[in-house]
Amino acid sequence: MGKMSQTVPPILSVHPSRALVDEKFKVVVENLPSGSPVTLHSLHHSEENDFWEAFGHYISDHRGTVCVAEDLSFGGTYTGKEPMGLLWSMRPVPGSRKGLRLRKRDVCSPMLVKVSAYSGHVAEGFTEQAPLASVLIERWYMAPGVQRIDIREKGVRGTLFIPTGPGPFPGLLDMWGGGGGLVEYRSALLASRGYVSFVLEYFAPGEQRSADVELNIFETGFGILKDHPQVIPDKVGIFGLSLGSTVTMYLAAESTVIKPRCCVCVSGSHGYARGGPLKGVFELMFKNSHMIRVDENNYQIWRDMGLGLTSDLSKKVDVGKINCPMLLVNGEDDQNWPTVECAEDIARMMQAAGKEHLLTRVQYPNTGHLIEPPYSPHFRATMFIMHNAKRKFIMLWGGQTKPHSDAQEDAWRKILSFLQHNLYCSPTLKAKM
Template identity: 65%
Template sequence: MVGTFPLLSVQPTRGLVDEKIQVVVRNLPPALSVTLHSLHRSEDKDLWEAFGHYTSDGQGTVTVAKDASLGGTYEGAEPMGLLWSMQPVPGSRTGLRLRKMDVLTPMVVHISVYSGHITEGFSKQSPLATVVTERWYMAPGVCRIDIREHGVRGTLFLPPGPGPFPGVLDMWGGGGGLVEYRSGLLASHGFVSMALEYLSHDKNRTSDINFKTYFEKAFRIVQEHPMVMKDRVALFGLSLGTSVTLNLAAYSKDISPRCCVCISGSHVNLVNKAIGKVFRNMKKDGYKTRFDEEGRVVCRDIFLPIPTDLGEKVDMGRIKCPLMLVVGEDDQNWATVESAKDMTQMMHAAGNEHLLTILQYPDAGHLIEPPYTPHFRASNFIMPQTRQKLIMLWGGYTKPHAVAQEDCWEKILSFLRQHLYPSPDSTPTLRQSCDVTPKEHQGLSMID
């Protein structure tokens, strides 16, 4: 390496989290063994890394998009392997999960190139070159608005531009709290999206929430916003959010979603008049939970067998709008495969199966998130009501799970555009590369 100066390029240096990066190393000696390494410090101050082993070509270049990694946290030609294969550095706390809670700041990733094929001790070695890249959930011009209205708690994200735009009510699952990053990303793609808090870590508040009125109020907050096309609002649910979505679509007389997206959930009717009953209903079947050989909790059997009694599951024949289901075949948290099969049979019998689209992914797990999010087969989980800490087995395997996340996100966006925008020509083109300074990217935060 004497006399040479490796040139490391990462493009774009600022972009959305679902935008691919191009990583290229030039000016290396031919046939040199190098390691490309990514490093991220999470908001909880934990370090995450990924790395791949490469050999430079005859021109002294490594191009991650087309050259194969020979080993590391991923193998083969994987343009985004330095992100989706991230894992906690050796010696980290157990059960970690990487999630971005402050969407007004980027995920900062240091990408470095090292001489030789190394697998550990990166902090003790000097890289040949390092580049910093920022990954954003909010595109330039997206506005973030805190919602505290009619007892509803959430965060509304508005795309840049005059609108009007389609709307999305975005609901996460049984972990509770307010999760904003998917809504920020949806707004970056031209949808007004509200991340809704409905399972609070405040036990008393959650118990007081009435299922019907709370979610219908939230839907109307989105629908009645002046930047929203009132007849083009979708429901988007993950895990327990799927149960909420299907209940609203089937039984609400006051709201009419234009379409629904459901990830890793079931039509088994967990949601009754009061949200506080959800965990009591699950606790009733708690004897069905089991532990794997490592002591991690497997919950999928709670939902089995799928009920035959229509009173114990959503009547799928009542669904009147297009519905997309996303299913990971190795989901160890919910019985999503069996549920999807039963939902298909119910809709076929009712004559509305034409409304159903199913995306089913072998060896994908429960936590199907936006693209390039690292995979977590298991992680710490705190029950919102009891505050009990568990290690939850979510399922899935790293590479196929990463494939599922990337594939389904593109199909979800296409599905939403197809059913929410009046015509393809009316879909806004938002610049995806966030080539702005952090100060320009702060968006809007205010209390309603």
């Protein structure tokens, strides 16, 4: 095996070094001795002050080069030919707090990732040895020129993201799940892809809403988006995750004010009790809380709580009333909610109403509940704070890292394609960093 050259040090390059989070990069190391073991390592210091890392073990080729997009990793947090493994296989460094989840809070700044090359096949103690070379890269949710606007009006709280360019654009009302609060990163990314996106904080952690107030909030929020001068008023869709999907289906079926052009529902269900989507869902959950199980790690499994829903018509949104195209995206290993069973029941109900042509279903094996934008780390179990903010525990979401990550990449491509087909007549102009 050759020795490291003293005259020409190894060169590490990442292209592009500044990109949107859903864009691929290419990592190459050159000027290595041929046939030498090398470790590629990524490190991110999160806004919560935790460190996340991933690494792969490579052997340089006859030219003394490693190309992550083309070469196999023989060990590490991922194996095989994985161009983006240094991102999607990230995990908290050994000794970190339990139940961590990596989420960008300040979307106006990039996620900074340090990519380094180390001599040999290293599996621990990265901070204790000097890398051969390092590059700091930027991963953005917000493309240059995207505007971020705080909305606090008519009892509605949220953030509006407007794409760069003259407009007007299609709009998306973006709704997250049962953890509550304002989660902006998906909306920022959707705006970077050409949609005016309005993420709604429909309840703060610890807040209860009455049914009449909550419906009014969604209708007002949809109206604020639809009436914005940069939005094409008849091309507004709704995008929901988890509880946000239940709300999405409820609004599309029951609201006389909201007429979405299309809906995307990720890891959602059509179950709720009468009296509004939020109040009803929480009542239903408390009623069935005796059905919560725990696994061998004492992580909570909630999926059984929702299993009875499909047999009780009074606890379901009448999805047969939905009159717009709807995309359902689910993971077959969802441990939080029986989303696949719900999707099958939704398909039956829509077929009975003669609406099956409006429904597109995608589901992925070994994939959990938290289907995020591509190259986000997989979170099988994370700390969860109940909406009344009095209980903290680790929730099991499900999924296996590699298939879950593949699903996130494929689902995002299908979601963008579905939105483009239903909200744009002409091909969308893709933002580039």
